[in-house]
Amino acid sequence: MSEFFNQLDASKRKRIPLDEVKRVYYSLYPEVQNNPERQALLLHALRDLENQGLLSLPAPGGWEKVGRPPLPTWVALVRKTRVTDTSGYSEVAWVPELGFWPKLKPMQLADAKAINDFLLCRRDSLTLVPIKERSLEIFGDEKRLDALRTGTSLFIGRLPLTALGAFLVPLPLPYRQASAPGKPVLVVENHNSFWSFGEWNQTVLRYSAVVYGAGEAFRSTGQALGQVLLEVGGYGAEYLGDLDPKGVGIPLDFNRGSDAQGLQVRPALDLYRWLLAHGRTRKKPECRGAVAESATAWLGPELGETLTELWAQGLWIPQEALGFEQLKAWRYSD
Structure with missing residues (x-):
């Protein structure tokens, strides 16, 4: 479920509307789409994140009037201050694609540095491969790039996936x-x-x-x-x-x-x-x-x-x- 929160947390907004919550959840768990219990499963996931202190759900007036069960019309992320040491990043030999690095939040710099190291080593030998394969190569975590991307770009649209030689693989259609x-x-x-x-x-x-x-x-x-x-x-x-x-x-x-x-x-x-x-x-x-x-x-x-x-x-x-x-x-x- 941490992957669900990571993608919600990548949003620029603190308060995320239900449509966006559903889009994120169903993109991660497409097998739930046609499950008659999908509303209950999503609500359980949100309650779990609420219990972990990662998000808050609205008061009764902020919930749907219908539904089995009704869902909150929005969720609010609980963003705690994270202290990250940013010293030394100015000494990194940043590739041109990451020239925007000074604008990144401290929590984003470690991810940007990992991508930078990858690009320095693979600049002339990139082949387009599925996003999870590239993510595993860069971060040792096949899901990390999915958590970082917004749409098809990273860092709020500044870095396209193609710059990493990666692409989103759509679910196959029977x-x-x-x-x-x-x-x-x-x-x-x-x-x-x-x-x-x-x-x-x-x-x-x-x-x-x-x-x-x-x-x-x-x-x-x-x-x-x-x-x-x-x-x-x-x-x-x-x-x-x-x-x-x-x-x-x-x-x-x-x-x-x-x-x-x-x-x-x-x-x-x-x-x-x-x-x-x-x-x-x-x-x-x-x-x-x-x-x-x-x-x-x-x-x-x-x-x-x-x-x-x-x-x-x-x-x-x-x-x-x-x-x-x-x-x-x-x-x-x-």
Whole structure:
């Protein structure tokens, strides 16, 4: 759990909002994403850090009104003064990439010095390798670079991972290939739908592969999706998720994060259209507070407006409403 705290502690903010807490936790423990007890597991982790005196949780008014269990809307880091001897660092032969070293906090200088020593020895022989391999080489700890980075950079964006010959390896995306090269792949949010669409696609050959997006973990899997497209000979990617704010936000976040790579997913509009016309709705009062613009941004004006009206009623539609039996009976046009 110290790794969880290390990444929270790397934030510039003392008070960290719940969205960022979740992002850090699920990036470290992606297997928790689809666990029905994920809220309880995260709360247990936060309580553990609170008991260690590393962070504090808000008073009752600072917690969610719903949830199983409700979570704090923010956590506050308890940053104790750490005394570090900074003498001697001015005598180090710093490489140009670390020319910003005088601006670092005392606690950061030891890490910067270890990186500096590595770069002095390996300046002309760097090959891009996974971040944990490079971290073990530099620090003797395969997780240290992960704790230091913010996004894909170290020391609040001053040092890119590429300067160390390292890169983030995305979680591999499970997929089921079909004999349909040249067609798009379909990414589905949930694992039961992964089976149903994968089985159906073996007969209809509508997609070159069906890919399991693993819920919120899909947000940071751009390189992995590119690898899937390469392996199956696919052309383009469609996405289908739950018709709730989170299910809409996942592909939008993916597209924003993938801009630099040029890889985007587009909505599987006819599948969404079927769900909005025939899918079984469920109640979720928090949908009433959802941002309507996100529905339109993902589904376009017509379907986006229909979904916004659904949310206004406190309703949503699980993607499982379009299940295996419905797919087998569906007559679609390519």
